[in-house]
Amino acid sequence: MDGSPTFSNDEKFSSVTCFYFTAPVFMTSGTLASNVISCVLTSFFALCSTIGNLLIVIAIWKTASLHKPEYILLGWFAFCDFILGFIAGPAFVGFKAAEITKNFKIYCGARLTFEFFSQVALNVSFALLTFMTIDRYLSLHLHLRYKEVVTQKRITIAVFVAFCVSISMSMTRFWLSDKTFLLMTKSVKFAFLCIIVAVYVKILLLVRRHQLKISQHRPWNSTDSCQRNLFDFARFKKYACTVLFIIVLILVCYVPITVVSFCKVYVCTEKLEHAKILYTFMVTFVFLTTSLHPLVFIWRTREVIEAINRILYKQ
Secondary structure, three states: OOOOOEEEEOOOEEEEEEOOEEEEEEOOHHHHHHHHHHHHHHHHHHHHHHHHHHHHHHHHHHOHHHOOHHHHHHHHHHHHHHHHHHHHHHHHHHHHHHHHHOOHHHHHHHHHHHHHHHHHHHHHHHHHHHHHHHHHHHHHHOHHHHHHHOOHHHHHHHHHHHHHHHHHHHHHHHOOOHHHHHHHHHHHHHHHHHHHHHHHHHHHHHHHHHHHHHHHHOOOOOOHHHHHHHHHHHHHHHHHHHHHHHHHHHHHHHHHHHHHHHHHHHHOOOOOHHHHHHHHHHHHHHHHHHHHHHHHHHHHOHHHHHHHHHHHHOO
16 A cells, blocks of 8 residues: 555566556557557547636636526536546556556556546536536526525535545545445446436426427517527527537446446456456547537537637637
8 A cells, every 4th residue: 555566477467566456467469559549549638628628617717607507517517527638638648658668656656646536527527417407407497596596605515515525435445445446436426327317307397398388378478578588498408408418428438438347347357458458448438528528518508609719819
């Protein structure tokens, strides 16, 4: 646990022990090629994620009209992606480069940094997606009481608690076994996904009910109030679809890496070279996803792209 690397090696395999983990390092051409490709791709994706998500965070922070619960949550979600791109990405590239060069002192520190910050950011991201989904449901369910119940202060407290719990969970990695820690973190994320699905089903039912009401009143009601309700409902649907796009993106990358993670710990015990190569590419795919999130925000959220344009072009 002192962080000093110890290892045994032969021509094609090294076993490195540092901090809380023992990691196999393969010296084959296949592993070398996958590490090099992963380093190049991850560097590019991490850079795109850092720049894109930083722009979104600054745009929401500096635009007073975006200081609403839904955009505050969106900004914190972008901040988590920024952590992945700015800290976890370079750390991942660092420990893979150290693995290639057999610099195991750098390997230990870089891998610890990657695992800690990626766990914190991903755990909070799942919590934020759950908050965003519940926020959309409450905006429909509470109507005029929404602004009284969902306030900036309560959103900030919820995000702060999410970060504290996530950091505490990540710290348990130092004394829990690989199997226990993996089961705990994946169970929490699965619970969040179940909540998200359940709430989205309720949202769809409420949307259907609202659409029926709108269609019944539209022929004879063209007042400003009715038009404003139509606009608010259309904006709600667009934001809800944006969150849904993000959830689908995360599921596309999260399900494969979860399967590979369980294979490494429970089936292959990380001694099968192919499992480790596959895991390396799955992590790279996660960074690809974080680099795509800003494009989804910009594509689906007009207010965010207008705020970014004002910042970039000093309008």
